Amino acid sequence: AQKVTQAQTEISVVEKEDVTLDCVYETRDTTYYLFWYKQPPSGELVFLIRRNSFDEQNEISGRYSWNFQKSTSSFNFTITASQVVDSAVYFCALSESFSGGYNKLIFGAGTRLAVHP
């Protein structure tokens, strides 16, 4: 069955520390997408990144970077020089295709990141 595991329930860091959020997935699909979302205290999930299963290049966007490794079924997210505004719950998600041409997202349990001044 499709599954996303975010083993870190909560992480607490001090501002300017680097932090990595882990995501491990299981899938039977050969083509799939992985996503990261951020949920700030306001509640609305915000899309951060999408990666398809054929593209294992790492991606960097400002202080954010993502490491996709198909060999270990992992899609980890690193925040460099963390800031208080990074405090949020972060979700990793995996696309799942099924009959009828439908698809849906399977979410991990989320990692709550607290960045302290």
Added chain:
Amino acid sequence: DVKVTQSSRYLVKRTGEKVFLECVQDMDHENMFWYRQDPGLGLRLIYFSYDVKMKEKGDIPEGYSVSREKKERFSLILESASTNQTSMYLCASSPGRDVSYEQYFGPGTRLTVT
């Protein structure tokens, strides 16, 4: 920008009441989704819809129903609310069936059933 709005941020209902949660998106998206979010469980899909008047069960549909009479509006209905339905409910939409599309989320409705 895509805008997904939900009718209430906070809602308190009594056990046995019929509850309606409304969701509206303004970007002509085909797909709409209802999730519930509980601590330690992440987001779990309740129902989704790929077209007007069409609905599909998600992973936890028991105790819920949905309605999609217009493309922009997707309603979640709790026929007889129970205390174990106390949760955060999130609505989302996406442009089409392509597996690469991200979903756009509303701000959520925190429902308390007493």
